[in-house]
Amino acid sequence: MANEPGAPLRVALLGCGVVGSSVARMLVEQADDFAARAGAPLEIVGIAVRRPQRPRPDVPVDPALFTADAEDLVTRADIVIEVIGGIDPARGLILRALEHGASVVSANKALVAEDGPTLFEAATAHGVDLSYEAAVAGAIPILRPVQESLAGDHVRKVMGIVNGTTNFVLDAMDVSGSGFSETVEQAQALGYAEADPTADVEGFDAAAKAAILASLAFHTRVSAADVHREGITEVGAADIAAARENDCVVKLLAICERVTADGQDAVSVRVHPAMVPRSHPLASVREAFNAVFVEADAAGELMFYGRGAGGDPTASAVLGDVVAAARHRVAGGHGPRESAYADLPVVDMGQAVTRYHISLDVADRPGVLAQVAAVFAEQGVSIETVRQQPGPEGEDRARLIVVTHRATDAALSATVTALAALESVAAVASVMRVEGA
Structure with missing residues (x-):
């Protein structure tokens, strides 16, 4: 779907929290650069929020752009950015946007991991883009390299630290020798952990990201329910000390592997704490940073490292997808579609x-x-x-x-x-x- 030459591209933003505020601010402050990169001006036509009247001095847009009517907003845009998170109403809003011919950029790992195929099919049916680079590892460009740069290779394994909260907690326990509970409290005080850290410390967040990575790496539909998940709540000071005695550190890892089961290719996807030798590149990932280690037949070993969360870092990934979607609207065409041709079985943890x-x-x-x-x-x-x-x-x-x-x-x-x-x-x-x- 091509845009009229020279016409601005209408951008709708769903959500204006930490990430949404950064996206809006950067779109306004760097408007000329984005227009040059995209091939057309990007014009914010509305920002859907729960309380439109609430003052937002850090978001440099006309207050009249804030609306509670997200259903209407998504029908008036060429590109819809979804950063509200969760399953509903995000799923319905994204489907509505796709049906009205808008390209969608999302940071919603939970939704993509749970119901990605439905969204991908809708995007294909309506000839528009669905992009979600920001759903995994924040600012780190990992999904596009796996999906596009390594499309000519055979990926064997993807292993990474994809949750900054748990990495901060485990790193602090290793450095200070403190216990789990007090370290979580420290993470909350510093803004690295939510008031309810369950999604992070129990591994739900990492499992959703592992499902997305495995789906792309192995051309197979993998959902969060397919991922074996263990969190870090049972990791104690004794485990950290035992790792140190073995010249290791403890990390919460997302591990996606191509394996052989019953004589055929299959996929194993798991999230759990593990000892990692200090000589391994992932062992040096400190504090709330993320890193993903990829092994491919031809490329060999690749490492992607950076900030896995935060307003500006995540906005960077969101806006990269926005520019790509805008270019496709200007020139015609679309980005990569879902690739699930391999359809490999997903084995259980026992295998x-x-x-x-x-x-x-x-x-x-x-x-x-x-x-x-x-x-x-x-x-x-x-x-x-x-x-x-x-x-x-x-x-x-x-x-x-x-x-x-x-x-x-x-x-x-x-x-x-x-x-x-x-x-x-x-x-x-x-x-x-x-x-x-």
């Missing part, structure tokens, strides 16, 4: 291949190590290293620390269950996966 770091409190007597090793052998799990530490003074106990070779998660989990049942094992003190080694 994922990983490594475990296991700490056991055991009776300090002859034969115990042999019993423990026998359990690993029975489950077909190979031990990479094992070391023993003395237990508390005056108690006939010791701490066994075992790191395994790679095995299926089902076999590793069964091993832990069997170890816990041994009479000589007083407790399974901690279990954590090891990635990146």
Whole structure:
């Protein structure tokens, strides 16, 4: 769908929170630059908000542009920017905009991960763009490189830190040795965590982003429900200390892999905390930053790093999509469509291949190590290293620390269950996966 030569492109903004305010301000302050880049002026025709009368001195637009009637606004635009988040009413508004011939730019990872196919089909049916670079990793350009720059390659794995809140918490626990709860409170005080941090610390946010990354990387429809998800609420100071003893750090990772299951190609997608060797590039990602590590057959290893959240960083990704959509409106044509031709099965967590770091409190007597090793052998799990530490003074106990070779998660989990049942094992003190080694 081409625009009339020289005519301004009408832009509607849904939402004017932290990200929306930055988008509006940058559109106004850099209007000439955007017009030159897009090939036509970009004119804000309305901003949909819940309370239009509320003063917004940080948004340099005519107050008359604010409206509560988002349904009408999306029918009057060439490009609709959705930054309200959530599933509804965002889904209905985006579909309405697409049906009226508007291109849509969204930062809504939850919606794209849950119902992306419906939105993609509507965009294709109406010949317009649906772009969502800002839905994953904020300012970091990762979706377009995976979708376009690596379209001629075979992506094997995408592994990354895609949630700034959890990375800040885990990094602070590593640096200061403080506990989980107090570190979350610190993150909230600094604005890195919401008042209710559940979506972040329980891994829901990262799971939605993992679904999007896997869908693009492996040309397969993956939803958030397909992603195995574990958060960081059970990570304690002892886990952080154990990682440090092994020259590792703990990170919440989103891991998307092409695997072989039952003799055919498949996809494994998971989010969980893991120990990462300090020599791995992801280990050096500090505070609230994000990073995504991509492995492809021809390109090899690629690393994308930057700010994963915040008004201006996320607005940068949003406006990159806006300029691309505007260029297509001016010149005709459209951006990439959904590519789900591979249609690979998504395997459950039990078939994922990983490594475990296991700490056991055991009776300090002859034969115990042999019993423990026998359990690993029975489950077909190979031990990479094992070391023993003395237990508390005056108690006939010791701490066994075992790191395994790679095995299926089902076999590793069964091993832990069997170890816990041994009479000589007083407790399974901690279990954590090891990635990146």
